[in-house]
Amino acid sequence: MEGNKSVVRLKYTRFPLEVNTKRLKYNYEGGTTGLSSEITYSLGSTLVTINVTQEIYSGSVNAVYIDLSEDSGNGSFANLSLRVTRNQRYGILCNYMNTLFGGSYDSLKEKYCAPPLPETEVVRYICGDSGCGGCFTLKKKKDYDDDEVVRMQATHDFIVGEETMHVKVKIKNDDNVGEGGLNVEVEGPMKLTTDYTNHVISSMTKKMRSAIEASTVPLVKNSPARRSPKDGGGEFDVSDVDRIASITPRQETTYVSGHRVRMNMHRMSSMS
Incomplete structure (x- = not known):
């Protein structure tokens, strides 16, 4: 196991943000190995965990699992999980993406499919207990000659007031192991301004519309x-x-039970 620990000072809160990164290796039955990159943020009573696990068999990455969880420490939580594999017909394929929110978390999910642009999904959420929030995006890039997805990129932003902790996961075909293998890169975490994060996501959605x-x-x-x-x-x-022409992209909106959130909601809304 390899690990690293650091403390990040944020303007918005009196609590320091503790960042831990770990790399773990697991051995499963049947010769399958798991290689996990785990990132955790601790901010007061709020705990955020980002786990990227590569499932390896015969030296080739067959599947990638991304699991996100945020716990306010007061009974409220936000969970997101997805699985990515390689499919001979469709290329890099997201088999599922599940979300679950509880307590005072409110969420918004948007899904865009705008040829010839890659399909993109955006999940945003915010917690009324802590005032913290997050944004997860998933983008797919196709090879238009054979209509296969050749690259996928997932990002997660932990938003605390005017600052954001940003993690990026890049998944593409691994040319070094023949057909069926995936190459995975995890970048971050790095500190960005929330205004910059909003600008990037806003530009992306405007381009698609x-x-x-x-x-x-x-x-x-x-x-x-x-x-x-x-x-x-x-x-x-x-x-x-x-x-x-005035129709905006199809949106799927889900409001989770709990009181409405006012704090920082204007920042989250500016992303759309």
Whole structure:
């Protein structure tokens, strides 16, 4: 086991942020090995754990598990888990992404699929007990020649007022082990400003919305089934184009039971 411990001073809180990083190795039955990178943040009574585990068989990474948990210390919690594998047809595949929130955590999940941009998912949450929050993003990059996902990137931001602790996980094909292997890189944690984090995510979502509008309007214009009956079906009703162009990407919103959060919510909302 390898480990490192450090203390980060934050402007927003009187508590120091204690950061621990560990690398653990596990041996399972059947010759499978697990290599885990674990990062924990301790801030007062709040504990955040980020665990990235590589499942290795015959020298090749077959699966990657990312598990996030945040506990306020007062009975409120936020959990996220996902599994990434390599599929011969689709490339790098996220098999599932599960979220669970309890107590005073409120959450918002957005999912975008805007060809030709990569599919992206954004999960944001904030805790009314501590005022802390987080943002998790998952982006997939395709090879458009064969429509396979060749690269995936997951990021997690632990947001404390005006500052953010940022971790990035990069997953791509491992060319050194032949077909089926994955290469995993874990970067961070590093301290960023919350304004910068908001700017990055806001730019990403605006780019996707523009791409959706640009790709949706030509499809509607070329569709004979949507022509206006005003002139015997000869002309398209421009109001339909305006209506569809104004549609924002499909959003899935889930509010977890608990009181509403006011503190820092404007910062979290600015990401969308």
